[in-house]
Amino acid sequence: MSAPGDRDPRGHGPGGLAARLGIFARTFRRDTPEEVAEAVARAGYALGHWNFAAIGRATLAGDVDSALVGAVRRAFDRAGVGIPSVSATYNLIHPDAGLRAAQTAQAVRLIGLAPDLGAEVVTLCSGTRDPDDIWRAHPRNLATDAWADLRRTLDVLLEAAGRAGVRLGIEPETGNVIRDARRAARLLAELGPGAPAGIVLDPANLLSPATITRQPEILAEAVDLLGPSVIGVQAKDVVASGSAAAGAGLMDYPEVFRQLARLPPVPVIVQDAAEDDAARVRDDLLRWHRQAGGGRDGGGRMPA
Numbered sequence: 001m002s003a004p005g006d007r008d009p010r011g012h013g014p015g016g017l018a019a020r021l022g023i024f025a026r027t028f029r030r031d032t033p034e035e036v037a038e039a040v041a042r043a044g045y046a047l048g049h050w051n052f053a054a055i056g057r058a059t060l061a062g063d064v065d066s067a068l069v070g071a072v073r074r075a076f077d078r079a080g081v082g083i084p085s086v087s088a089t090y091n092l093i094h095p096d097a098g099l100r101a102a103q104t105a106q107a108v109r110l111i112g113l114a115p116d117l118g119a120e121v122v123t124l125c126s127g128t129r130d131p132d133d134i135w136r137a138h139p140r141n142l143a144t145d146a147w148a149d150l151r152r153t154l155d156v157l158l159e160a161a162g163r164a165g166v167r168l169g170i171e172p173e174t175g176n177v178i179r180d181a182r183r184a185a186r187l188l189a190e191l192g193p194g195a196p197a198g199i200v201l202d203p204a205n206l207l208s209p210a211t212i213t214r215q216p217e218i219l220a221e222a223v224d225l226l227g228p229s230v231i232g233v234q235a236k237d238v239v240a241s242g243s244a245a246a247g248a249g250l251m252d253y254p255e256v257f258r259q260l261a262r263l264p265p266v267p268v269i270v271q272d273a274a275e276d277d278a279a280r281v282r283d284d285l286l287r288w289h290r291q292a293g294g295g296r297d298g299g300g301r302m303p304a
Contacts, residue, residue: 017289022047022084023270023278026054033072037079043278048076049269050117051087059087060106061113069116076118084267085121085169085200085232086114088157091134092127093141093149093177100149104156111160111168121231122161123169123200126150126178126187137175146177151190154197161196169200169232180206181222188229198231201263202271203256204249207238212250219259230263235285236272245273247284257292 025048028039033055040048050072052061057068076083088107094100111122127150129140140146154168161168172184184199191197206218223230235256237249246253273281 017268017286019046020265020267021045021270021282021285022049022082022267023273023282024049024051025083026051027270027273027275027278029054029056031055033068033075034078037075037081039275040076040081041079043275044282045081045270045278047082047084047267047269049085049087049123049267050076050083050119051089053087058106059089060103061110062106064113066113066116069113073117083118085123085269086110086117086119088122089125089134090127092124092153093129093146094127095129095131100153104153107157108160111157111166112164114166115164119166121167121169121198121200123171123232124157125173126170126176127153128176130175133175135173135175137179141175141177141179150177150187154191158191158195158197166196167231168197170197171200171202171205171234173202173205174208181225185225188226198229199226200232200234201226201230202234202236203259204234204236204238204243204251207251209238209240209250212238215252216255216259219256223259223262227262228264230266232266233260233263233268234271235268235281236270243272245277246270246281253285253288254292257289261292 023040023045025036025040028036030036030039036054051059052064053059057063088110090103090107114122125134128134128136129138129146130136157168170178170184172178172180178184178187201222203219206222207215211218235246237244237246237251239249270281
């Protein structure tokens with residue numbers, strides 16, 4: 001297996017897919033940042049999407065001080081792994097307004113710490129009215145008050161992102177208020193072009209076993225609607241039980257890369273892979289990218 005920066009005739013060197021391919025750091029849960037960073041590097045990834053849960057801390061970093069933030073950055077720098085993004089995942093429209101406000105305050109602090117990690121993007125969950133499961137759909141998610149609460153919470157987070165010089169990455173999820181590409185496009189239109197926000201696009205979130213035969217059509221619509229607003233891509237697969245590691249389900253990944261070729265080159269982050277499957281997923285993604293005709297970024301050439 002080649003290292004992240006290796007060159008080859010298909011362009012998988014600096015600027016190619018291998019240099020933009022990452023994995024959720026919490027795939028490798030360890031006691032120290034050094035152990036996590038080294039595990040990401042051993043699996044062959046150039047990037048690690050950071051979540052403080054990888055070292056047993058709270059995702060929103062309420063139990064994290066600046067010294068630990070610095071330790072994470074140094075560990076990843078030493079391992080030669082970049083941190084393009086950091087998770088600030090919580091329920092942005094939780095029906096408990098007090099809990100929502102407390103978690104928003106923690107997220108504001110975490111957004112302020114993101115530049116110290118080297119991250120340019122802080123990823124979010126748009127939320128659900130379900131009080132117990134952040135990913136479970138609720139009939140009130142489509143109500144006007146849910147949208148209003150999302151906007152109010154985002155206003156606070158956007159102000160923090162502007163101060164920190166980072167962007168918020170909002171991921172469409174079927175169980176959340178931003179449930180598909182159309183609602184994501186509506187949100188972006190309301191926020192306006194100057195807002196420090198973009199879309200984290202996970203193609204598997206837009207598909208199900210029932211719609212998998214319409215994969216080209218559904219992904220093409222998402223790329224048409226969201227286009228240059230996509231600031232990150234996540235890679236997993238669709239199975240009857242929900243989701244799985246890329247290659248373990250129903251998705252046609254060469255077709256995914258053909259659709260993603262119309263987007264700017266952004267980080268591609270592996271999700272839902274087991275630690276002992278991480279290297280396989282990396283190699284398969286690179287292979288599917290080659291099958292799609294990829295590997296040549298920039299200047300009108302094909303990104304992934």
